[in-house]
Amino acid sequence: MLDVRAIDCYYGEAKALHQFSLRLETGEILCLLGRNGAGKTTALKAIMGLVPVRRGSIVFDGTDLTKLASHEVPRLGIGYVPQGRRLFSELTVEDNLRVGLMTRNSGAAVRQHVLELFPVLGERLGQRAGTMSGGEQQMLAMARALCIAPKLLLLDEPTEGLSPAMIALIRRSIVELKTHGVTTILVEQRVDAVLPIADRVAFVENGRVTAVMAVAELAADRHMIDRYVGLG
Amino acid sequence: MSFFPHLLLAVLEGAVAAATLALTALGLSLVFGVMRVVNVAHGEFYMLGAMVAWWLSQLVPAHPLLGFLLALIGAPLAVGAVAFATERLVLRRIGYDPEATIVATIGLMFLIQQLALSVFGADAKPVNAPFTYRIVFPWFGYSGYKLFVVAASAVLLLCVWWVMSRTRFGLIMRVTQFDRETATAFGIPVGRVYSAVFVAGAAIVAIAAVLLVPIQQAHYLMGLDPLLMSFIVVIIGGLGSLKGSVIAALAIGLLGGIVSVFFSPTFAAIIATLLVAFILVIRPQGFFGAPAR
Ligand SMILES: Nc1ncnc2c1ncn2[C@@H]1O[C@H](COP(=O)(O)OP(=O)(O)OP(=O)(O)O)[C@@H](O)[C@H]1O
Ligand SMILES: [Mg+2]
Numbered sequence: 001m002l003d004v005r006a007i008d009c010y011y012g013e014a015k016a017l018h019q020f021s022l023r024l025e026t027g028e029i030l031c032l033l034g035r036n037g038a039g040k041t042t043a044l045k046a047i048m049g050l051v052p053v054r055r056g057s058i059v060f061d062g063t064d065l066t067k068l069a070s071h072e073v074p075r076l077g078i079g080y081v082p083q084g085r086r087l088f089s090e091l092t093v094e095d096n097l098r099v100g101l102m103t104r105n106s107g108a109a110v111r112q113h114v115l116e117l118f119p120v121l122g123e124r125l126g127q128r129a130g131t132m133s134g135g136e137q138q139m140l141a142m143a144r145a146l147c148i149a150p151k152l153l154l155l156d157e158p159t160e161g162l163s164p165a166m167i168a169l170i171r172r173s174i175v176e177l178k179t180h181g182v183t184t185i186l187v188e189q190r191v192d193a194v195l196p197i198a199d200r201v202a203f204v205e206n207g208r209v210t211a212v213m214a215v216a217e218l219a220a221d222r223h224m225i226d227r228y229v230g231l232g
Numbered sequence: 233m234s235f236f237p238h239l240l241l242a243v244l245e246g247a248v249a250a251a252t253l254a255l256t257a258l259g260l261s262l263v264f265g266v267m268r269v270v271n272v273a274h275g276e277f278y279m280l281g282a283m284v285a286w287w288l289s290q291l292v293p294a295h296p297l298l299g300f301l302l303a304l305i306g307a308p309l310a311v312g313a314v315a316f317a318t319e320r321l322v323l324r325r326i327g328y329d330p331e332a333t334i335v336a337t338i339g340l341m342f343l344i345q346q347l348a349l350s351v352f353g354a355d356a357k358p359v360n361a362p363f364t365y366r367i368v369f370p371w372f373g374y375s376g377y378k379l380f381v382v383a384a385s386a387v388l389l390l391c392v393w394w395v396m397s398r399t400r401f402g403l404i405m406r407v408t409q410f411d412r413e414t415a416t417a418f419g420i421p422v423g424r425v426y427s428a429v430f431v432a433g434a435a436i437v438a439i440a441a442v443l444l445v446p447i448q449q450a451h452y453l454m455g456l457d458p459l460l461m462s463f464i465v466v467i468i469g470g471l472g473s474l475k476g477s478v479i480a481a482l483a484i485g486l487l488g489g490i491v492s493v494f495f496s497p498t499f500a501a502i503i504a505t506l507l508v509a510f511i512l513v514i515r516p517q518g519f520f521g522a523p524a525r
Contacts (some may be wrong), residue, residue: 091407108496
């Protein structure tokens, strides 16, 4: 459903992605693992059209995303939770959700479903997003992306700085989305955070995908984890 | 005259001054707020609006009301078209870079001024008010049109406030203002929003010119004053805050009106300038602006 074919991305003259490639099947959860500065965020931004792609292509459901204006990408059904959440912090919870709902003119049913996934938000609709706790803000960032009714969800370190209970909640919602056929790319730094839910793991190093493997394989091979992430 | 009539006159003059300030600053504040660029040609958009109003009014010299209504439609359309062209041909090409925009719009300011000079000439052009009703107080008479301007600017401010806070397009503008990258990631065509906001800012200042030209006069250099006053209002109110701009316009206008009636207009101008200098020192982000991050 998504095929990233050997893309090159630059920030000015600095090359951030080299021949970066990735393939996803519908309904799978793929995790991008890599050290700080490896290029994980840049890869997600490239898919969203937020950084220019100089070479290569990104095909989503038969459409080459690199040929579209960047605001057209989410309209195809790609939801994005940026690193650091990037909520519209001056706006209310309700308005943040409205922005997500506007993207594809999602109806009341989508809003309803999202609020069922994160009931806390339903009680806080009038609160300014910036005044919520870190965990609540992360839920709102997820909820805002889900308001697109996405087929593909891009999550950039959604559990950063959260308590174990909150991490569990976010994980549960990712798995629940999978049962609805949503495909997910999940960026994480810590391998233990994703092993329980991911189907496959792609290791990113210096702007390249250096290895892709199924979680079952990986779990049997601790050396891979040590080699690529340096975490036991 | 005794104290009370003086005070009444001062408040009336102050209200007119406040309305004038708010009207001229509104467009600049909107554009700066959403796009984070300063349009130095803002005053020239005002002047163009006044020139169009004059040109339309002298087509129907016997019917000032008709001329006024024509100008209310024609001036925002004409000035909006100039702004649209500016946005497409200049701002978009320089990527809305804040410094490049200042330089480019300074150039545009002189260009529009010189064009206006060669097309309309250097003499001041009076425009009749659409009606000449005078409100008669026991102590003095006062222009009914000036009070109409006060009411009209209140209506225009309410409209802009309503659009910003209550409509879908208002939400889109606010979201674009806060974070254009994330706005794009949610399907908002930031380029088109910028274009619309720039044109709307120009159309608003053109309407301001149509309303105000009967109590001023159309002249090719008339844009400098509103530009300066708009800067003052936007700086004091806090860069990017519409609410701040409106409150600053009210405060400066009323204060200025009262000081000019009881003392002198020059003194009022000195006070406004000192106030700006003072605020820039103690609170550089203005009263309602967010501190620089
Ligand atoms: N806006 C930018 N301008 C210039 N260079 C950038 C920019 N954003 C990222 N980079 C560079 O691109 C490279 C990849 O950065 P990226 O943010 O994609 O890494 P990451 O894998 O997401 O890291 P982290 O785990 O710290 O979030 C880094 O070397 C970074 O310094
Ligand atoms: Mg990152």
